[in-house]
Amino acid sequence: MFGGSRRVRQAALFDGASLPRKHISLGGWCGPALMLGKLGLRTEAYPFDFSRVTLDGLMHFIQNGFAEGFYPPGPPPYRPECVGPWVLFRGQHTAFAHFDLNDPRVQAHFQVKMHRFDAVLDAPERPVTFFRTVTARHPQEELALALDLEEAVARRNRSLDFRIVFMVHDQGLRASAVQLAPLSPRVSLWALRYRGLPSDTLFDRTHTAYHAVMLHSVAEENWSAVKVGVVPPPPATMASAEGWDFERNVLVCDGAARTEDVPFADLTITRFPWRSHDNLALIDGVASVGGTCTGIGSTKMLANASAALHVQRLARLKCRYCGDATYHAAGRPFRTDRPFTDEEDQLVLIHLYKILTGGDKVAAVEKLAHEMRRGTYEVICRIQYLTNSSTKLMDSFDPNSLSDP
Structure with missing residues (x-):
């Protein structure tokens, strides 16, 4: 997840092998x-x-x-x-x-x-x-x-x-x-x-x-x-x-x-000089999971004294590391602010057909975002624009409210 491969698929080494484990x-x-x-x-x-x-x-x-x-x-x-x-x-x-x-x-x-x-x-x-x-x-x-x-x-x-x-x-x-x-x-x-x-x-x-x-x-x-x-x-x-x-x-x-x-x-667990990094603790600068911003300790969330202030999806808990009480909400989505080209619009419509014929909506949107080097939010907005908002990708997938304060 979050980092596929461009490598050419080769024959799997153990395909069909009878292994003991x-x-x-x-x-x-x-x-x-x-x-x-x-x-x-x-x-x-x-x-x-x-x-x-x-x-x-x-x-x-x-x-x-x-x-x-x-x-x-x-x-x-x-x-x-x-x-x-x-x-x-x-x-x-x-x-x-x-x-x-x-x-x-x-x-x-x-x-x-x-x-x-x-x-x-x-x-x-x-x-x-x-x-x-x-x-x-x-x-x-x-x-x-x-x-x-x-x-x-x-x-x-x-x-x-x-x-x-x-x-x-x-x-x-x-x-x-x-x-x-x-x-x-x-x-x-x-x-x-x-x-x-x-x-x-x-x-x-x-x-x-x-x-x-x-x-x-x-x-x-x-x-x-x-x-x-x-x-x-x-x-x-x-x-x-x-x-x-x-x-x-x-x-x-x-x-x-x-x-x-x-x-x-x-070369032992205690003596090795471990390098710290956020390559997996974060996803594009956002905490990878809701319960922690450090990649560990999601079971150690703290009680949130101001829980009454929070509504809907927000938990009555907060991150023990940074105190965030919103499950580290992503905030305003990334946009390139580049105009869409005719070629990109054609690509959107091709994938839209796949969505409308039963393909996974999220997979299609992410594929478009990667191919066009754009954010998923602007891809969703473009789909809405090209279809005059007649295509609702899913009940919870609304560009007007999708993590965009």
């Missing part, structure tokens, strides 16, 4: 699910595949089910927000783009995915390996809960054979993916590098790293030799020039995001 995304964002799909490891859909979700929110759903905090607050229809090229539906612990959360078909599909996830935990057909991308602004805050997640899954089903792979973005090393000391016999930890240009999609920038992590994690022999707290040796195929300096026993920094090399001895 399931491989499932625990979110953070859509990257893990996208790479699992590209490799042929994602054979079923699950609720966190293409949604932002905090780690403590994830544990809440594992422990308490999906009844509270998964969807936006208040009864449907849920009100979307236009944030840059995205149309977002944000809950306390989650955020959704790419599809219309008010569509009964989408809600029904989520119910199927929720039941499937519960079955993986409670009545598994096979062992499972989970993949989780850290979303917290300060990675160490989320990683401090990593073993709590392991325990939450284990408490749900003591007989479940599972593993968890944690991945932390943008750590400024020259190597694409570096494995740190394992946190437990079934919990591994990786630091990832961004490649390419800032203008590239997030998935393109992490593609090489995710590919390496998942291929390594699928191989059973890489788990049998796990030693908790001990830094694993670099892969045998990893050349020194790719980021490992064996003479100095350091990982080489990229010289941009990080300017100091990291000693091999510091």
